[in-house]
Amino acid sequence: MLAVNKHIEQKDFVLSVEGLTVSFDGFKAVSDLSLYVEEQEIRVIIGPNGAGKTTVLDLICGRTKATEGSIKFKGQELTRMNEHQIVHAGVGRKFQNPSIYEDLTVFENLELSYPKGRGVWGALTFRRDAAVIDKVHEIAEMIFLPDKLDMPAELLSHGQKQWLEIGMLLIQDPELLMLDEPVAGMSVAERQQTAALLQRITKDRSVLVIEHDMQFVADIADRVTVLHQGKVLSEGSMERVQNDPKVIEVYLGH
Structure with a gap:
C-alpha cells in the first residue's frame, strides 16, 4: 500500500527539480534551484539575460551535467542518463534557432522525426505507411502548415520554421516539451497562433x-518562475510575479 501511495505522489509532478546546481570554473550558473511542473501545465521561466534560464533546459535535457541536485521526470532520475536516453524517456527540446532540414519538404521533415525511423535498424526498415502519412497530416494541421507539406522548408517564413520544429518534436509525442524563446522574431499574428497551439497541446x-x-x-x-543569478526569485501566477517588488526591481523595471 505504501508503495502505491509513493507512486501516486511521484506522479503528481511530471518534472521535479531539487537542489540543482551547476558550476563553471567556480561560477554557479544555477544555484540550489528547485522547480516542480505538474501534468498538463504550461510553466514559463523568465528573467534577465544571464539568469540561468537556458542552462536549466540544458541540465534537464542532459546537454549539461549538474554539479549537485536531482532532476526527476515521472520518477526517473535524468541526471544519470545521456541526451539520447532522455529523449526516449519522453522529453523533447526546441532550441532558440530553428533546427530543421531546409532542403527537405515540410512532409519529409516531419516524416524523418517519426519515432519508427529512430536508430539504424528503424531507419533501414522504415516504410511510409498509412499510419505515418496520417500522423504527418495530423501534426501539419496542428502547426498551421497543412497546405505547405510539399514546400521546401527553406521557403517557409521564420515563424513557420519555428512551428515546423515544434511539429518535429510533437510527432515524437514527448510528455514534456521544452521550448526556448519559441516566438522570437514572430509577427503578432504568429505569436497569437503559437499561444493557441501551446494551449491545445497541453491536453496531452x-x-x-x-x-x-x-x-x-x-x-x-499557468505558472511563472522568475530566475535571477541562477536562483528562483519569485514564482506563481503572472499577476503575482508582475506585482512582486523584487521582480520589478531586477527584471520588469528594465
Whole structure:
C-alpha cells in the first residue's frame, strides 16, 4: 500500500527539480534551484539575460551535467542518463534557432522525426505507411502548415520554421516539451497562433517555456518562475510575479 501511495505522489509532478546546481570554473550558473511542473501545465521561466534560464533546459535535457541536485521526470532520475536516453524517456527540446532540414519538404521533415525511423535498424526498415502519412497530416494541421507539406522548408517564413520544429518534436509525442524563446522574431499574428497551439497541446503533455515576450507569457502561462543569478526569485501566477517588488526591481523595471 505504501508503495502505491509513493507512486501516486511521484506522479503528481511530471518534472521535479531539487537542489540543482551547476558550476563553471567556480561560477554557479544555477544555484540550489528547485522547480516542480505538474501534468498538463504550461510553466514559463523568465528573467534577465544571464539568469540561468537556458542552462536549466540544458541540465534537464542532459546537454549539461549538474554539479549537485536531482532532476526527476515521472520518477526517473535524468541526471544519470545521456541526451539520447532522455529523449526516449519522453522529453523533447526546441532550441532558440530553428533546427530543421531546409532542403527537405515540410512532409519529409516531419516524416524523418517519426519515432519508427529512430536508430539504424528503424531507419533501414522504415516504410511510409498509412499510419505515418496520417500522423504527418495530423501534426501539419496542428502547426498551421497543412497546405505547405510539399514546400521546401527553406521557403517557409521564420515563424513557420519555428512551428515546423515544434511539429518535429510533437510527432515524437514527448510528455514534456521544452521550448526556448519559441516566438522570437514572430509577427503578432504568429505569436497569437503559437499561444493557441501551446494551449491545445497541453491536453496531452506539459510544456516548459523560456520567453521574454511578456504578452505571450501572460497569454500562455499557468505558472511563472522568475530566475535571477541562477536562483528562483519569485514564482506563481503572472499577476503575482508582475506585482512582486523584487521582480520589478531586477527584471520588469528594465
